[in-house]
Amino acid sequence: MTITDQRPGYRYVGTRPVRHDGLDKVVGKARYAADLVLPGMLYGHILRSPHAHARIVAIDTAAAEAMPGVRAVITGADFPELPADDPERNTTRNLMARDKVLYEGHAIAAVAATSQRAAKAAAKAIAVTYEVLPHTLDIREAMAPGAPLLHDDVFTTGLDSEPSEPSNVANRTCYERGDIEQGFADAAVVVEGEFVTKAVHQGYIEPHACVADTGQDGKTVIWCSSQGHFRVRSQTAAMLGWDTARIKVIPAEIGGGFGGKTTIYLEPLAVALSARAGRPVKLVMSREEVFRATGPTPGSVIRLKLGAADDGKITAAKAWMAYESGAFPGPWAMLGCMCVISPYNVENFLIEGYEVVVNKPVNVAYRAPSAPMAAFAADTLVDEIARRLDMDPIELRLLNCPSAGDQAPYGPKWPRIGLRECLEAVRDSDHYRSEPAPGHGRGVASGFWFNIGEASSATVNLNENGTATVVTGSPDIGGSRASMALMAAEELGIDVYDIQPVVGDTEVVGFTDVTEGSRATFATGMAVVEACRDLKRQLCGRAAVMWDCDSDEVAWSDGQATHRAGEHEPLALAAITAEAGRTGGPLGATASLNARGAGPAFSVQVTDVSVDEETGRVTVERYTTAQDAGTAIHPDYVEGQMQGGVAQGIGWALNEEYIHDADGVMENPGFLDYRIPVASDLPMIETIIVEVPNPNHPYGVRGVGEVGIVPPIPALANAVYDATGARIRELPLSPPRVLAAITARNGDGG
Amino acid sequence: MSRTHVRCRINGDDAEFLCDAGDALLDALRDEMGLMGAKEGCGTGDCGACSILMDGRLQCSCLVFAPEAEGSSIVTVEGIADGDRLHPLQQCFLEGAALQCGVCTPGFLVAAKALLDRNPDPTETEVRYALAGNLCRCTGYDKIVRSVLAAAAVMQQGKEEAAR
Numbered sequence: 001m002t003i004t005d006q007r008p009g010y011r012y013v014g015t016r017p018v019r020h021d022g023l024d025k026v027v028g029k030a031r032y033a034a035d036l037v038l039p040g041m042l043y044g045h046i047l048r049s050p051h052a053h054a055r056i057v058a059i060d061t062a063a064a065e066a067m068p069g070v071r072a073v074i075t076g077a078d079f080p081e082l083p084a085d086d087p088e089r090n091t092t093r094n095l096m097a098r099d100k101v102l103y104e105g106h107a108i109a110a111v112a113a114t115s116q117r118a119a120k121a122a123a124k125a126i127a128v129t130y131e132v133l134p135h136t137l138d139i140r141e142a143m144a145p146g147a148p149l150l151h152d153d154v155f156t157t158g159l160d161s162e163p164s165e166p167s168n169v170a171n172r173t174c175y176e177r178g179d180i181e182q183g184f185a186d187a188a189v190v191v192e193g194e195f196v197t198k199a200v201h202q203g204y205i206e207p208h209a210c211v212a213d214t215g216q217d218g219k220t221v222i223w224c225s226s227q228g229h230f231r232v233r234s235q236t237a238a239m240l241g242w243d244t245a246r247i248k249v250i251p252a253e254i255g256g257g258f259g260g261k262t263t264i265y266l267e268p269l270a271v272a273l274s275a276r277a278g279r280p281v282k283l284v285m286s287r288e289e290v291f292r293a294t295g296p297t298p299g300s301v302i303r304l305k306l307g308a309a310d311d312g313k314i315t316a317a318k319a320w321m322a323y324e325s326g327a328f329p330g331p332w333a334m335l336g337c338m339c340v341i342s343p344y345n346v347e348n349f350l351i352e353g354y355e356v357v358v359n360k361p362v363n364v365a366y367r368a369p370s371a372p373m374a375a376f377a378a379d380t381l382v383d384e385i386a387r388r389l390d391m392d393p394i395e396l397r398l399l400n401c402p403s404a405g406d407q408a409p410y411g412p413k414w415p416r417i418g419l420r421e422c423l424e425a426v427r428d429s430d431h432y433r434s435e436p437a438p439g440h441g442r443g444v445a446s447g448f449w450f451n452i453g454e455a456s457s458a459t460v461n462l463n464e465n466g467t468a469t470v471v472t473g474s475p476d477i478g479g480s481r482a483s484m485a486l487m488a489a490e491e492l493g494i495d496v497y498d499i500q501p502v503v504g505d506t507e508v509v510g511f512t513d514v515t516e517g518s519r520a521t522f523a524t525g526m527a528v529v530e531a532c533r534d535l536k537r538q539l540c541g542r543a544a545v546m547w548d549c550d551s552d553e554v555a556w557s558d559g560q561a562t563h564r565a566g567e568h569e570p571l572a573l574a575a576i577t578a579e580a581g582r583t584g585g586p587l588g589a590t591a592s593l594n595a596r597g598a599g600p601a602f603s604v605q606v607t608d609v610s611v612d613e614e615t616g617r618v619t620v621e622r623y624t625t626a627q628d629a630g631t632a633i634h635p636d637y638v639e640g641q642m643q644g645g646v647a648q649g650i651g652w653a654l655n656e657e658y659i660h661d662a663d664g665v666m667e668n669p670g671f672l673d674y675r676i677p678v679a680s681d682l683p684m685i686e687t688i689i690v691e692v693p694n695p696n697h698p699y700g701v702r703g704v705g706e707v708g709i710v711p712p713i714p715a716l717a718n719a720v721y722d723a724t725g726a727r728i729r730e731l732p733l734s735p736p737r738v739l740a741a742i743t744a745r746n747g748d749g750g
Numbered sequence: 751m752s753r754t755h756v757r758c759r760i761n762g763d764d765a766e767f768l769c770d771a772g773d774a775l776l777d778a779l780r781d782e783m784g785l786m787g788a789k790e791g792c793g794t795g796d797c798g799a800c801s802i803l804m805d806g807r808l809q810c811s812c813l814v815f816a817p818e819a820e821g822s823s824i825v826t827v828e829g830i831a832d833g834d835r836l837h838p839l840q841q842c843f844l845e846g847a848a849l850q851c852g853v854c855t856p857g858f859l860v861a862a863k864a865l866l867d868r869n870p871d872p873t874e875t876e877v878r879y880a881l882a883g884n885l886c887r888c889t890g891y892d893k894i895v896r897s898v899l900a901a902a903a904v905m906q907q908g909k910e911e912a913a914r
Contacts, residue, residue, distance in 0.1 A: 018844045025852030026840040028787020028827035032853060035786040203887050205791040205799055206853040255789070255853030256887050287792040478850040478888060636847035640889055644850065647890030671796035671885060679891040680875075680882040 002635065002689040003425050003626075012489040013699055016636045017496045019482040021253075033209035033225040033252040034284045041211065042071055042112040044273050044283040045119035046266075047126050048293060049101035049108055052359040052664025053135035053148060056099060056108070060127040064111060067125060069118035072276035074269065075109045080241040084153070088238035090328040094362045095239060095268060101130070102150055102327035103359045104665045105292030107265075112273035112281045135359040135664040139301050139322045142168040142358045150327060150357045170329030173337050173353035175409055183316025183348030187307025191384040194303045195377040196730040197713075198657035199296035199324060202366045203648070203676045206255020207290045212270035213280035220271050222249045227261040227475055228514025233506050239268040247271075250505040251475045258648070259365030260295050262514045291669035295364025296658055298324040298332045300373040304340070306381045312389055312396045317341050317349040319377070323370060325355050326362040335370035338410035339710075340378050342448040343419060343602065344400040349409060359664050365516060367645060368449040368706035372652065372713050379445035379714030380729065383721070393444045393718075394427045397604075408600075418628030418692030418702075419446065419602040425626040425688045426604045432624070440608045440621055441723025447603045447710025451703040452517030453595030457510025458527035460488060460535055461588040466574025468492060470531075471504040473512025474524040478644070478705070479637035483521045484528050486633050487699060491532035493559020494573055510592040518703030521633055522694075523595030529698045530591035538587055542576045545583040597696025601707035603627040605646065609719040616739030618654055618720055620681070625711075626688035630702030635689060638704050643685040645708025651677045652709070653716040655732050758819045760785070761829025769816035776800045776811035778819070779826060787827035787856040791885065798884030801857035801864075802826050808864035810883075827856035830863060838901040838908070839863060846897035850888035857884050862898045870909075871902055 024030040061073045076096040082089040097106045109126050113119035134148040141147055147168055155163050158172035184190060210224035226232045229249040237244040254261060266283040274281040285294070300323045307316040319340050323332040333353030340351060386393040401423060402408070404416045423446065426432050436442045459471045470488050474480060481501035489496040512524065536556040543561035544551040547568045554561050560570040580587050608622040625642050632638040655675050659667045668674045693700025713731065721727050726741035753768040760783060767782035774793075779785045779802070788811055791797035795810040802811045803825040830837045839862050842848070849855045858881060865872060865880040872880065877898045878891070886894060 016847070019847070021852075022844045022849065023836075025849055025855050026827075026836065026843050026859060027831055028785070028856050030852055031786070032789070034790070035780075037781075037784075204851070205797055205885055205887055206789065206851070207791070253853075254851060255791075256851040258887070284790075287794065287797075479847070636893070637850070640847055640850050640893060643890035643892045644888045648887065670794055671792050672794065676885060676887060677890075678882040678885065679878040679895060682878075682891055684874075684895070685890050685892045 002632065002691060003421065010490055012486045012496050013631065013633050014635065015486065016634060017482060019479055020485060020501055021476065021481055030253045032206055032255050033211065033223055036211045036223050036252065038211060038213060038280040041280040041282055042114060042277055043116040043119045044110055044112045044270060044281050045116070045123045046107050046269065047109040047123040048289070049097065049104060049106040051101055051130055051132050052104045053133040054101050054130040055133060056097060056101060057129040057131055059109060061109060063127065064122040064125040067118065067122045069114035070111060070122045071114070071279065072112040072273045073109060074272050074276065078272055079239055079268070082238065086238070088235055091235055091263065092239040094328060095265060103361050105289065105361060107293065110269045110273060112277050136168065137358050137360060137660055137664055139299065139324055139356050139358065142356050143322065143354065150359065154329065154357065168357045170325065170355040170357060173334040175337050175351040176349065178348030180316045180318055180348045180350050184307045186309060186315045188310035189385055189388045190305065190307045191381045191388070192305035193381060193729050194301065195380070197300045197373045197376065198731060199299040199360060200652050200656045200658065201291060201296045201674065202258040202260035204256030204258060204260055207285040207287055208265050208294060209284040210266045210270050211280055211282045212267065212274045214271055214274040216278065219246050220274065222247065222267050222271065223252050224249065224267055225252050225254045225261060227254065227257045227477060227516060229475065229506055230473060230511055231514050232264055232267050235264045236267045236271060240271060248505060248507050251503050254475050254477055257477055258367045259369060259516060262365050262516050265294055287671065288669045291674060292666055293361055296361060297366035297369060298363045300324065300336065302373060302377040304377040304381055306385060308385045308389065310389065312391050312399045314344050314346050314400050315348060317346045319351040321352065321374065322354040322356055324358050324360065324363060326360045327357060328362050329355050329357060330363050332363060332370045336374045339371040339448055340374035341409050343397070343446040345402045345406055346409065351409070360658070367648060367709040371447060371449055371710045372649060375445060375447045375710045376713040376717065379711065380717050383718040394423050397446055398423050414600065416692060416695060417600050417602060418690050421690045421692055422602050422604040422626040422628055425690050426606050426624065429624050429688060431622060431686060432606050436608045437621065440610050441719045441721065442606065442608050443715045443717065443719030443722055444606045445711035445714035445718060447707055449601045449707040449710060451522065451598040451601050452519050453523050453598045454513035454517065454519055455594050456512050456524040456527040457590065457592040458524060458531045459509055459588065459590045460528065460531040462535065462577045464577055464580065466494065466572070466577045467498040467500070468494065470499055470501045470528055471509050472524045472528065473504060473509045474520040475515045476503055477515050478641060479634060480520040482637065483633040484525060487525050487528050488532050491529055492535065492573060510590065518601060518705035519598065522598055522697055522701045522703040525701055526595050526697060527591045527593055530593060531589040534589035534591065535587060538589065539573065539576050542580065542583040543571050546571065546579060597694070599630050599694030599696065599702035601628060601702055601704065603707045603711055605711040605715045607715045607719050609716060609723055611720060611723045611738060613742055616735035616742060618716065618733055618738060620650055620683055622683055624686040624688065625708060626690055627704060627708055628690045628692050628702060629704045630694040630697065631691055631700035632689050633699060633701060638689055639687045641704045642687045642708045645706065646685050646712055647677050647682060649709045649712025650682065650716065653713040653731060653733055655734055657732050754817045756817055756820050758821060759823040761825060771817060773816040774812050775814040775816045775819050778816035779811060785826050785828055789853050789856060798861060799854050799857040801860040801884065803860060803864060806867070808861055827859050830859055837863065838904040839898065842897040842901040842904065846893050846900060848889065848894045848897035854884060854886045858886065858894055866902055866905065871906060874899065
């Protein structure tokens with residue numbers, strides 16, 4: 001179902017063509033990074049730390065180097081140390097440990113050999129002497145005085161006074177407005193709680209993989225699975241101390257990322273091995289390596305207090321938010337602070353965030369990073385307020401709903417946003433208007449995510465037969481090529497299948513930032529539209545040559561050049577491209593831009609659950625999600641993003657977590673024990689696409705990739721409460737925890 | 751160490767390859783036969799991205815030793831289409847937008863074919879349980895399940911028309 005605010009009639013935008021890259025994917029032809037084989041290719045293997053925290057005393061690679069088939073061995077000593085102020089310093093120290101290993105799975109050395117088996121055996125033969133250090137995995141423990149320190153050069157920033165001692169707390173962020181004392185004094189209802197979440201993984205099905213081929217001239221080509229091949233180029237260059245011009249990165253098809261492939265793990269290692277061996281090198285992670293060494297999203301501890309007047313208006317909010325960042329600091333607590341109360345207008349608030357390093361893999365973005373944990377706290381407490389005041393939870397949210405011109409908690413004034421429309425869409429849905437089945441509990445929640453713009457480039461070339469090739473620099477992670485083709489078709493007025501959308505490598509298309517922040521269809525789409533509009537001007541010029549008139553006598557409409565005064569029959573695009581050689585040569589246009597004005601995204605969701613009171617198992621019986629897409633360019637893939645985000649949120653809420661033993665070793669580094677939702681765990685996920693166009697995009701696009709993962713955790717926690725009367729403030733809502741909460745409820749007399 | 755010579759049928763053709771005793775069939779298919787459709791998502795039989803049919807039975811090829819393929823008949827995603835005609839499952843996956851990144855798609859198609867081969871008219875629940883050994887992290891399974899049901903309907907209709 002789609003609920004549209006207002007929009008012009010489009011011919012292609014909003015239709016559902018079969019995606020251009022689809023056929024290759026259903027016949028097994030699509031090439032992912034691990035599918036590439038080059039002549040003479042070697043296989044790499046990485047040796048990883050078995051310890052959560054240890055000093056590296058010595059590494060002896062002599063035995064490994066002498067083994068049959070081994071062509072190269074590298075360690076941290078093979079990479080330059082970057083200065084403290086270099087933005088990639090921590091990336092390089094994460095990719096290859098230097099003086100210390102900071103988590104179990106931290107890379108120590110890498111080998112390239114003639115077979116996978118030989119590489120693995122050689123890695124095993126590398127002798128590492130460790131001095132094991134005490135480790136810390138828990139936020140509260142890591143923040144406490146006397147905790148094992150990960151870094152002696154991390155001092156907390158953002159404090160009132162300069163600290164004299166290093167700390168695991170990398171920074172403090174603070175957002176403050178109004179008078180919270182007064183706000184709480186004005187409240188008729190005050191609710192508060194501490195919410196705890198564990199690290200979870202993005203769980204893309206394709207493990208990280210790349211092939212690097214470094215020539216004797218020092219130039220290198222990398223094929224890899226990445227959300228941004230330009231970032232792969234810059235990070236690889238930084239880690240090797242190379243000029244970026246030496247590196248060409250070719251994007252393979254990417255088998256999922258969800259934020260987890262916005263940084264690099266393998267590429268500089270493969271390049272260094274290839275340079276040493278003089279042969280191409282393939283590096284592919286095992287699933288276990290993916291869990292042990294790549295980006296979980298942070299665990300968190302959030303203490304939130306909300307006050308509301310007796311009419312339901314939220315009067316004050318006070319938040320203390322600590323986020324893990326893994327082995328090196330990140331922006332996660334800050335992002336959580338910026339999101340936590342953003343679906344609500346609150347005049348008085350104090351929000352503090354703490355970024356805490358712990359001995360876990362370095363955290364990486366995961367779909368609306370930091371927002372789901374924040375929403376867990378906020379939307380659980382909002383549900384409590386609604387119950388205390390006996391108000392409908394959606395009416396309460398509507399009462400506190402921000403709209404254009406209101407000031408967002410993190411500073412700017414909201415532009416036109418669609419939260420109200422999403423709330424109304426859920427309120428008016430069949431799902432919400434029906435009663436939950438007997439025994440089922442219902443939960444509602446909302447969520448916010450910023451979305452971003454950033455740099456994008458596109459080149460559109462017209463072929464002699466009137467078809468077009470659209471080349472962009474955005475890896476297509478969930479159908480964005482089809483969206484690029486639809487926007488180009490709309491602009492040029494030619495059929496969507498007469499357009500070939502391509503993701504270009506770093507040498508054939510202009511710089512483009514990573515596919516992240518829900519930006520590809522928004523920002524790269526803007527570049528495609530701009531290039532197409534340039535082409536239309538050129539086409540009018542060519543028609544003027546053919547008609548021997550002034551170009552301002554020509555207009556472009558509906559896929560053809562028309563003479564304004566009607567003195568000539570309109571010329572279709574193909575008629576002009578056929579004559580291009582005589583009228584000025586090939587027709588092509590390039591646009592590179594910094595996209596501004598990304599549209600903030602909101603989603604509102606409702607779910608019904610049943611809870612087995614004997615086992616504590618939660619079953620999701622029904623799920624409906626409404627999300628403001630701005631404009632859905634290809635509704636199938638908008639729905640797909642909405643449904644995928646919900647499914648990931650359900651997994652996070654009900655089952656997923658990193659589990660470590662006493663030595664800081666991950667105990668569940670596989671899909672059997674880190675269990676993501678399967679088809680039999682889920683119902684159909686009903687979607688309501690809300691379209692409140694973003695005025696800053698030519699087609700009104702907001703970006704749809706991320707916000708869908710924000711509401712599921714509180715929606716499910718609220719539904720579990722509705723079903724059982726047990727409030728659970730710690731994830732996951734797995735059977736043992738739910739059962740314990742039900743038992744405690746019974747013990748309290750229900 | 752001498753390698754084992756394996757003879758089998760793959761996607762209807764006679765095939766032979768050399769392998770080590772401990773090699774996974776998945777690696778033999780990919781590295782020896784160049785059939786890159788089956789993917790390794792886990793290597794432990796948990797994700798189903800390497801699903802194949804072996805003598806009609808759904809298997810994770812990462813859990814089958816390559817020498818076990820001797821004398822068997824194997825179908826991979828590359829063998830599902832009939833020449834230039836897509837299998838209804840492939841067509842319905844395309845039309846139903848049942849894939850995003852596409853890396854799990856070969857496994858889902860093979861597993862869904864295994865289901866429809868033995869149960870041509872499954873319920874939604876039957877589809878969900880039949881595909882529970884295949885992980886997809888992109889779609890939330892909604893469009894996959896709908897597409898399998900759509901393919902079953904197309905195939906039933908095809909049979910009815912053929913019978914008339």
